[in-house]
Amino acid sequence: MKKIELDGVTYRYSPGTPFCKTALDGISVAFEENKITGLIGHTGCGKSTLVQLLNGLLTPTAGTVFLDGEDVNRKGNDMRKLRFRVGLVFQYPEYQLFEETVAEDIAYGPKNMGLDKEEIERRIEMALHFVGLDGSLKKVSPFDLSGGQKRRVAIAGILAMDPEVLILDEPAAGLDPSGREEILGGIRAYQREKKNTVILVSHSMEDMARYADDLVVMREGKLEMQGSCAEVFAQAERLTAVGLDVPQITRLMGALKRRGVPVRTDIFTVEQAKEEILRLTGGPRHA
Amino acid sequence: MAQPLISVRDLTFSYAGEDRQEGVEGDAPAVLKGISLDVEKGSFVCILGRNGSGKSTLAKLLNMILTPTSGKIFIKGKDVTDPAMTEDDMFEVRRSIGMVFQNPDNQLVATIVEEDVAFGPENLGVPPEEIRKRVDGALAAVGMTEYARHSPHQLSGGQKQRVAIAGIIAMLPDCIIFDESTAMLDPQGRREVMNTIQALNREKGITVLHITHNMDEATLADRVLVIDGGELVLDGTPRQVFSSVRRLRTVGLDVPQVTELFSLLREEGFDLPGDVLSEEEGADLLSRYLKENEKSQ
Numbered sequence: 001m002k003k004i005e006l007d008g009v010t011y012r013y014s015p016g017t018p019f020c021k022t023a024l025d026g027i028s029v030a031f032e033e034n035k036i037t038g039l040i041g042h043t044g045c046g047k048s049t050l051v052q053l054l055n056g057l058l059t060p061t062a063g064t065v066f067l068d069g070e071d072v073n074r075k076g077n078d079m080r081k082l083r084f085r086v087g088l089v090f091q092y093p094e095y096q097l098f099e100e101t102v103a104e105d106i107a108y109g110p111k112n113m114g115l116d117k118e119e120i121e122r123r124i125e126m127a128l129h130f131v132g133l134d135g136s137l138k139k140v141s142p143f144d145l146s147g148g149q150k151r152r153v154a155i156a157g158i159l160a161m162d163p164e165v166l167i168l169d170e171p172a173a174g175l176d177p178s179g180r181e182e183i184l185g186g187i188r189a190y191q192r193e194k195k196n197t198v199i200l201v202s203h204s205m206e207d208m209a210r211y212a213d214d215l216v217v218m219r220e221g222k223l224e225m226q227g228s229c230a231e232v233f234a235q236a237e238r239l240t241a242v243g244l245d246v247p248q249i250t251r252l253m254g255a256l257k258r259r260g261v262p263v264r265t266d267i268f269t270v271e272q273a274k275e276e277i278l279r280l281t282g283g284p285r286h287a
Numbered sequence: 288m289a290q291p292l293i294s295v296r297d298l299t300f301s302y303a304g305e306d307r308q309e310g311v312e313g314d315a316p317a318v319l320k321g322i323s324l325d326v327e328k329g330s331f332v333c334i335l336g337r338n339g340s341g342k343s344t345l346a347k348l349l350n351m352i353l354t355p356t357s358g359k360i361f362i363k364g365k366d367v368t369d370p371a372m373t374e375d376d377m378f379e380v381r382r383s384i385g386m387v388f389q390n391p392d393n394q395l396v397a398t399i400v401e402e403d404v405a406f407g408p409e410n411l412g413v414p415p416e417e418i419r420k421r422v423d424g425a426l427a428a429v430g431m432t433e434y435a436r437h438s439p440h441q442l443s444g445g446q447k448q449r450v451a452i453a454g455i456i457a458m459l460p461d462c463i464i465f466d467e468s469t470a471m472l473d474p475q476g477r478r479e480v481m482n483t484i485q486a487l488n489r490e491k492g493i494t495v496l497h498i499t500h501n502m503d504e505a506t507l508a509d510r511v512l513v514i515d516g517g518e519l520v521l522d523g524t525p526r527q528v529f530s531s532v533r534r535l536r537t538v539g540l541d542v543p544q545v546t547e548l549f550s551l552l553r554e555e556g557f558d559l560p561g562d563v564l565s566e567e568e569g570a571d572l573l574s575r576y577l578k579e580n581e582k583s584q
Binding site for chain 1: 336337389444472475503539543544547548555556571577580
């Protein structure tokens with residue numbers, strides 16, 4: 001089911017000045033409930049503008065943003081409540097930490113939502129669990145933590161608000177492979193339990209293949225493609241043409257196909273590739 | 288054997304007393320614990336390691352942003368850890384070992400691309416006509432000539448990083464250290480920067496030290512170093528290093544997807560090599576294997 005939707009949305013920065021720039025150009029796209037949707041596109045294609053429209057930080061120049069079928073910018077809509085419902089984790093969120101302890105920092109959102117003490121405590125525990133931080137860190141100053149840990153505290157602060165729509169802009173940027181896996185795996189576990197709507201922005205096609213259900217591809221402020229990971233990654237040439245890429249394993253399948261091997265080319269994880277090769281050879285080679 | 292461009296002997300470093308750096312993990316006093324290595328002139332070396340392993344600290348020691356706690360660093364045979372180093376000597380080290388950082392928006396200082404590239408040589412006191420030549424040459428080397436008079440803020444991430452690289456090239460360095468310079472770029476930006484790095488290494492003979500979390504980029508290097516917990520744990524060609532799938536996982540790293548697939552197929556009893564890196568090479572081997580197996584059935 002459609003959870004949040006842009007309908008014919010145009011957004012211009014500095015309209016009516018010589019610096020006017022059209023960031024979104026009449027884009028219509030919907031994000032499904034109970035899915036992780038990956039949002040990909042070349043730098044400057046309008047991804048960040050789009051996510052800021054979703055929680056009302058920006059107002060469309062033209063067109064409408066719908067949450068559960070209702071115009072989020074309608075007159076009299078409580079924008080504060082909207083931002084409790086649509087949580088946005090910016091890039092490098094660790095620079096936004098400010099409280100004295102990890103627990104207080106995570107509690108900031110829930111407190112502003114007016115939740116009672118026990119509920120806030122419960123939310124802190126839940127959020128710490130999903131980002132993989134130990135409860136013993138609750139009383140520690142977030143500024144004494146490593147970069148990776150700070151990142152997790154910042155993400156936990158949004159998870160604790162339990163938003164219906166959770167948007168994360170490059171949550172794993174700059175982390176090593178195991179750090180990426182811990183953060184993105186935690187976000188997926190959170191989504192699978194809450195069954196909410198998650199929108200993930202990333203430049204890593206491998207991460208998208210591993211963690212997203214669907215993909216939305218943007219190009220110059222417009223929708224270029226939308227579909228499951230298999231549908232989108234099967235179009236390797238089109239993705240490359242818009243400055244993106246497919247996972248290396250998908251390129252391998254393409255290269256095999258070009259050599260006359262009858263493999264499927266809509267494969268995007270290593271596990272799927274292994275199954276496909278086993279299918280072709282009729283099973284393992286064990287003697 | 289020719290003298291290495293960089294020689295590091297028993298290098299240790301701790302941030303105690305220094306300003307604590309962003310992204311350094313835990314309270315462990317020693318970030319580097321006795322590293323020794325040589326980097327040959329003209330080589331392309333990739334440095335891998337998890338967050339907080341000490342990679343960036345090593346890079347900052349090599350161009351004297353940081354001073355070692357103990358141990359020696361030799362650049363072109365000269366001991367740069369010698370307390371008798373003059374300020375001029377230090378400037379010379381920083382000129383010859385350039386550094387490009389992660390965030391493309393934090394490295395450009397001028398409002399016009401070519402002025403930004405000229406910033407380094409101007410500070411070195413290079414005569415104006417020579418600066419002109421160097422700036423043109425540097426922009427050509429990174430494929431940004433047509434943007435010489437543009438404003439940097441209108442460029443894409445990959446283009447900004449190429450301008451930052453041109454700014455280093457204009458100082459005629461022997462070596463450039465890229466400290467996760469591709470981390471914030473989209474796939475096209477990554478391709479642009481990696482192509483530029485390879486061209487500088489091959490065509491201009493510039494020694495490259497590339498720090499990255501991207502395993503595919505590391506396959507392009509001549510040599511891969513893996514640092515973990517402040518120690519050098521693996522050192523070899525990409526083929527040698529990436530065939531250690533399990534070992535890499537224990538230090539928080541990964542292998543290219545094609546390497547991983549071959550490793551999984553070997554576990555299933557397929558007679559395939561374990562040191563495959565690229566998709567083209569993998570496709571050649573796998574298609575041949577599949578055809579041969581068809582015949583034998």
